[in-house]
Amino acid sequence: MTVSEAVRTVRGARGGAPARTVRGPLRRGLRTPLGRIGLGIVVVLAVVLVASPFLGLPDPAAQNLDAKLAPPSVEHWLGADHLGRDVLARTIEATIRSSLAACLVLVGSLTISILVGVLAATGGRRLDTVLMRIVDVVLAVPGLILALAIVGLLGPGFDHLLIALIVSSWAGNARLARAYALAIVHRPYVQAARLAGVGRWRILLTHIAGGVVPQMLVVATLDLGGVIVRLAGLSFLGLGPMPPAAELGAMLGESRAYLTNAPWLFAVPTIAIVALTLSANLIGEAVSDAARNAGES
Amino acid sequence: MLRRRRTWTAIISAVLAIVLAGCGSGAGAPTQSAADDHLTIYNSYKVASLDPNESGTNWLFDWGIAENLLQVDESGEIQPWLAEKVERATDTTWNITLRSGLTFQNGTKLDAAAAAKALNRQVTGSKASQVYMDAKSVFTATGDLTLTLTTPQPNAMVPAALASRDNAFQIYDVSVVEAADGDSTKIAGKGAFTGPYAITSWTPENLEMTRYDGYWAGTPAMAAVTVKVVADEQARIAGVQSGQADLAFYPSPDAKLSLDGRTDAYFLQSELALQALLVDMNLTAAPFDDAAVRTAFLMSVDYAQLAEKVANGVFDTATGLYPASMSYAVANQKTDVEQAKTVLAAAGWTEGSDGIRTKNGTKLTVRFVTQAQGPETLALASAMQAQVKEAGFDLQINNAEDSAKVKADMSAWDSSIGLNGSLSGTADPIQPFLSRWTTGGSANAQGLSNAKVDAIGAKLQTTFDEGERDTLLKEAQNIIVTENAYVFAATYKRFLVVASPAWKDYTVSNVRAHLRWNTAP
Numbered sequence: 115m116t117v118s119e120a121v122r123t124v125r126g127a128r129g130g131a132p133a134r135t136v137r138g139p140l141r142r143g144l145r146t147p148l149g150r151i152g153l154g155i156v157v158v159l160a161v162v163l164v165a166s167p168f169l170g171l172p173d174p175a176a177q178n179l180d181a182k183l184a185p186p187s188v189e190h191w192l193g194a195d196h197l198g199r200d201v202l203a204r205t206i207e208a209t210i211r212s213s214l215a216a217c218l219v220l221v222g223s224l225t226i227s228i229l230v231g232v233l234a235a236t237g238g239r240r241l242d243t244v245l246m247r248i249v250d251v252v253l254a255v256p257g258l259i260l261a262l263a264i265v266g267l268l269g270p271g272f273d274h275l276l277i278a279l280i281v282s283s284w285a286g287n288a289r290l291a292r293a294y295a296l297a298i299v300h301r302p303y304v305q306a307a308r309l310a311g312v313g314r315w316r317i318l319l320t321h322i323a324g325g326v327v328p329q330m331l332v333v334a335t336l337d338l339g340g341v342i343v344r345l346a347g348l349s350f351l352g353l354g355p356m357p358p359a360a361e362l363g364a365m366l367g368e369s370r371a372y373l374t375n376a377p378w379l380f381a382v383p384t385i386a387i388v389a390l391t392l393s394a395n396l397i398g399e400a401v402s403d404a405a406r407n408a409g410e411s
Numbered sequence: 412m413l414r415r416r417r418t419w420t421a422i423i424s425a426v427l428a429i430v431l432a433g434c435g436s437g438a439g440a441p442t443q444s445a446a447d448d449h450l451t452i453y454n455s456y457k458v459a460s461l462d463p464n465e466s467g468t469n470w471l472f473d474w475g476i477a478e479n480l481l482q483v484d485e486s487g488e489i490q491p492w493l494a495e496k497v498e499r500a501t502d503t504t505w506n507i508t509l510r511s512g513l514t515f516q517n518g519t520k521l522d523a524a525a526a527a528k529a530l531n532r533q534v535t536g537s538k539a540s541q542v543y544m545d546a547k548s549v550f551t552a553t554g555d556l557t558l559t560l561t562t563p564q565p566n567a568m569v570p571a572a573l574a575s576r577d578n579a580f581q582i583y584d585v586s587v588v589e590a591a592d593g594d595s596t597k598i599a600g601k602g603a604f605t606g607p608y609a610i611t612s613w614t615p616e617n618l619e620m621t622r623y624d625g626y627w628a629g630t631p632a633m634a635a636v637t638v639k640v641v642a643d644e645q646a647r648i649a650g651v652q653s654g655q656a657d658l659a660f661y662p663s664p665d666a667k668l669s670l671d672g673r674t675d676a677y678f679l680q681s682e683l684a685l686q687a688l689l690v691d692m693n694l695t696a697a698p699f700d701d702a703a704v705r706t707a708f709l710m711s712v713d714y715a716q717l718a719e720k721v722a723n724g725v726f727d728t729a730t731g732l733y734p735a736s737m738s739y740a741v742a743n744q745k746t747d748v749e750q751a752k753t754v755l756a757a758a759g760w761t762e763g764s765d766g767i768r769t770k771n772g773t774k775l776t777v778r779f780v781t782q783a784q785g786p787e788t789l790a791l792a793s794a795m796q797a798q799v800k801e802a803g804f805d806l807q808i809n810n811a812e813d814s815a816k817v818k819a820d821m822s823a824w825d826s827s828i829g830l831n832g833s834l835s836g837t838a839d840p841i842q843p844f845l846s847r848w849t850t851g852g853s854a855n856a857q858g859l860s861n862a863k864v865d866a867i868g869a870k871l872q873t874t875f876d877e878g879e880r881d882t883l884l885k886e887a888q889n890i891i892v893t894e895n896a897y898v899f900a901a902t903y904k905r906f907l908v909v910a911s912p913a914w915k916d917y918t919v920s921n922v923r924a925h926l927r928w929n930t931a932p
Contacts, residue, residue: 175797176797177793177794177797179716179720179721179794180720182720183668196665196668196790197721197793197794197797269809270809270810352783352810356807356808356809356810357789357792357793357796357808358793358796358797370645371644371645371663371665371666371669372665372668372669373669374669374673375668375669375671
């Protein structure tokens with residue numbers, strides 16, 4: 115019997131090993147009514163994004179000042195902005211940018227959270243105390259204020275905004291990751307691996323972190339909507355990408371001057387933000403419910 | 412279940428918030444009317460200090476607090492103000508006669524001795540003053556209302572200096588300002604100035620003023636005035652629409668479109684201002700240390716489009732550093748994208764697949780600084796971004812809260828746009844010339860240093876003859892724009908204001924005299 119077979123045997127015999135993938139809860143979650151609505155919105159958005167190169171849309175940054183604030187028409191399906199740029203083309207670019215950026219923020223934030231959480235749970239009391247006090251300090255400052263301070267320090271710009279969001283959002287999840295890791299550390303399969311002579315780092319990375327990651331991914335799906343909104347909010351304040359890059363919050367910010375005479379400038383990015391956030395929240399909640407019902411979260 | 416309910420509650424709240432926000436910004440009657448005799452102004456710039464010796468106090472003129480011996484009128488002509496007469500006796504001596512019956516807001520008599528004291532404090536202590544006048548210049552009271560100015564060498568800038576808004580030669584009660592010892596809160600409420608409105612309280616973001624009943628020209632129309640700094644343009648406009656403010660200064664030209672046809676706020680504009688929105692370039696580093704790149708940059712901007720399309724006709728098309736109405740103006744700015752491409756190609760900049768040019772592996776990137784307080788700068792820059800891309804420039808915009816701070820680090824920027832007038836508020840071309848374009852000038856942020864320009868600057872200072880001065884200025888423009896493309900005007904500007912219904916007939920000053928004694932709804 116190999117070590118891994120032994121471990122699997124112990125896990126099978128004693129139970130209690132955490133979910134190794136997020137696929138189960140995801141599948142079950144997407145079968146619920148909420149999950150289906152969320153998935154439907156994602157599918158619609160994805161179809162629009164995939165089809166966009168074939169729609170013959172102009173370059174999102176291309177200006178046509180003769181079409182300044184043009185209402186929706188055959189030339190500009192969702193109208194044109196104050197520099198005559200096509201709103202649909204810019205919304206598509208902005209939606210892609212916001213979605214990818216939100217995922218990037220989540221990946222960055224989760225990586226730090228899991229790393230800190232697992233190290234705190236397994237690195238001994240002293241390291242645990244130090245890391246958790248750092249978490250306390252970061253959590254003591256409201257996330258949005260911390261993000262604003264970081265952008266203020268680094269200066270406006272999309273890359274700086276992403277850094278600010280990552281730095282300001284990892285701490286809460288680090289505490290959660292630590293709790294999950296602590297629950298795993300004393301599980302029989304981890305003890306078995308240790309007794310079988312598996313190296314400390316391998317146990318850390320495969321058995322403990324490997325068990326924490328799926329649970330954190332479920333949590334991450336719940337966070338996605340919030341990240342999208344925070345991203346849009348800070349971009350709205352002018353702290354996001356600089357012109358001509360399109361971003362949903364920045365588009366909303368630009369639209370404020372034209373609320374009454376060009377309402378489409380406000381409506382289109384608003385609908386995109388609501389759709390993105392709603393789908394992320396519905397899917398996240400459905401997955402979370404499914405995981406909880408299965409006793410896996 | 413509870414979480415699901417929370418989600419739906421959040422979604423419904425968000426939708427309601429959006430709907431309510433939309434309703435709030437719509438047309439309708441103001442929710443709160445300002446008192447008839449209380450004027451509330453929203454502005455984007457702070458009043459940094461109340462001591463005219465320091466920088467950032469030029470707003471004291473704009474808000475009717477401080478005055479000068481002379482003042483420029485809307486046509487650009489210098490007129491008597493606190494001084495009845497300013498005459499050149501010799502090339503180095505000027506005789507000044509004050510109006511009779513002048514008093515500071517605290518009741519102290521403004522006589523020649525008090526005026527000389529303030530002017531001498533400015534000459535020796537204010538950097539803004541020293542651009543106009545050598546620190547060895549001396550004002551001497553020769554009678555109750557007469558004083559003499561003696562300059563170490565002939566100075567043709569004296570009338571412009573005495574009319575300057577740029578906190579150079581404002582008249583104030585020196586004893587009050589010196590007693591404050593740098594603490595502006597101690598100047599507030601002490602009636603240190605002569606204007607129609609006296610400060611009762613001050614912070615850089617908020618000025619409270621009250622009518623000065625003893626004002627020499629007449630009783631000021633408003634009982635009290637508040638000037639509040641509201642950084643965001645839309646918040647300023649919304650303040651007027653909601654009735655919280657009467658006037659909002661520094662809207663962007665696009666406010667003209669958004670307020671068109673509305674009755675809760677009106678878009679007003681001045682006659683053509685004496686100032687331009689200038690584009691300067693960092694001459695100390697690549698890419699603008701290369702004259703060919705600067706020339707191509709200048710030629711790739713579509714000036715007519717900026718004025719007519721981006722600024723909605725609110726601004727005028729720039730044809731040179733100075734508006735055509737000036738006798739010395741040279742029309743040497745011309746859009747020619749094809750020629751710009753040729754110039755860049757000849758200088759070794761080759762076009763890449765993305766349209767951006769490169770040379771020795773370096774992209775032709777321009778880090779372009781705009782001013783967040785001046786929203787029109789971002790609108791113009793956004794349009795310029797597309798215009799100059801045609802020639803192969805990659806313009807990257809930095810909309811800075813404090814553009815001066817960004818530009819203080821020469822490694823952080825390549826070019827910028829701002830209300831850096833080629834003419835001062837007194838229609839005087841010499842002070843901006845000396846401060847912006849001569850070596851070591853106080854506002855020479857771009858590192859411009861050209862011996863010929865310096866020599867012309869020195870000569871302009873001592874040239875009284877207008878014809879000769881015009882010739883020198885034309886010669887300078889050929890060096891600055893035609894030959895070297897150090898700087899150019901993006902557009903000629905008008906001052907813009909959003910006014911409440913009660914103030915829709917307000918006349919916007921093109922010389923920043925925003926609050927006069929007779930300013931009223």
